[in-house]
Amino acid sequence: MYTAQGTIEKSHLLAQHQPLVRRIALQMMAKLPASVELDDLIQAGMLGLLDASSRYQDNRGAQFETFVSQRIRGAMLDELRAADWGSRGLRQSARGIEKAIQALGHKLGRSPTEGEIARELKMDIEAYQSLLQEIQGCQLLYVEDFSKDDADNAFLDSHSQDARKDRRSSDDPLEQLLESGFRHQLVDAISALPERDQLLLNLYYEEELNLREIGAILEVSQSRVCQLHSQAISRLRAKLKDLL
Structure with a gap:
């Protein structure tokens, strides 16, 4: 979906890619100890998704899913690093x-x-x-x-x-x-x-x-x-x- 100015509608992209956050979180959970909570990763990933939707410019040529996936993973990694999950x-x-x-x-x-x-x-x-x-x-x-x-x-x-x-x-x-x-x-x-x-x-x-x-x-x-x-x-x- 596009706005009147011809740019991609961010709210539409946000709703469409919310399941991507959970999928990435589940993929990362397989490599993490049981002490890490799935909900914490999803919450961090949602913040990454929000950040990506506000920063993305479709005229740069990068597909949104590729761009947002990197932002989501980055936000989750930042959360893990802050929590220092690995002793x-x-x-x-x-x-x-x-x-x-x-x-x-x-x-x-x-x-x-x-x-x-x-x-x-x-x-x-x-x-x-x-x-x-x-x-x-x-x-x-x-x-x-x-x-x-x-x-x-x-x-x-x-x-x-x-x-x-x-x-x-x-x-x-x-x-x-x-x-x-x-x-x-x-x-x-x-x-x-x-x-x-x-x-x-x-x-x-x-x-x-x-x-x-x-x-x-x-x-x-x-x-x-x-x-x-x-x-x-x-x-x-x-x-x-x-x-x-």
Whole structure:
């Protein structure tokens, strides 16, 4: 719908795309611990939707759904960051898995198996799988990855700083990484993962299937999909550390 001036009617777009907020929130919930409330994400996403509807200019050429999806996700991420949903202990556990995967990869010359990672961490397989379940909200990149205070993550900070030297504008870390060749290194890292990890990431991030649907394809339970997802992200971070 358009106004008399030929611009898109914002109230119509707002009503039409409200279900998008819930869909994005549900997608994000699959990667977050149980302590995060769906309603909180939806509320933050609605604020992002309102902000997007007021800022969008249809003469810029960007489709509204693409534009608003970015704003909604950004608002939800801001809410999560403010709430600090991931404890320091959980993040340290996630990094411990990454270190074990990286060390074993260097030693074995291949991606380690689940059992090998558990032994490297001096855990039995059940305890390791339980830990994977706990860190199911681990992300590919953390805000802390760009901090110089953590030597374990200096590879991302250094890469971001190198990119900044060659650029004239944005200080946005994600934009810096993408423009510095990070996108190509990410593709290389994914292609080096075991086949099942590649399939899982494709189903989740490209096909946007939910955990139940992915579990049906892989013939495992939803909780097992969470474990495999956590392990795949840890493997991916370890690969990126080597590449970067």
